[in-house]
Amino acid sequence: MKLLSLIILLLLISSLGNAQSIDSEHTVIICPAHDGVLVLPDFTETDCVTTVAGKIDPQYKHIWVKIKLGISAQLIDQALPLGLYIMGKTSSLNIS
Secondary structure, three states, rough: HHHHHHHHHHHHHHOOOOOOOOOOEEEEEEOOOOOOOOOOOOOOOOOOEEEHHOOOOOOOOOOEEEOOOOOOOHHHHOOOOOOOOOOOOOOOOOOO
């Protein structure tokens, strides 16, 4: 019974949050990160590329990614904590 009560409580709390997602066609700007340079680029350099989020590929390199997110005024006015969750899927292929 305690477990069921805990699950119901978690489901009720989780429904209070707002979520926004970015699809793979969302426009992004990707710039390479250069060794020893720890300064955020201005994303206008010639080696920066405008593409879609589905083509972000950081394999074997470090990159900077600029994504414009729309946050509603209503969400900002609520003065509640906001969070950003970034997930990257990885996989490996073992070819013998």
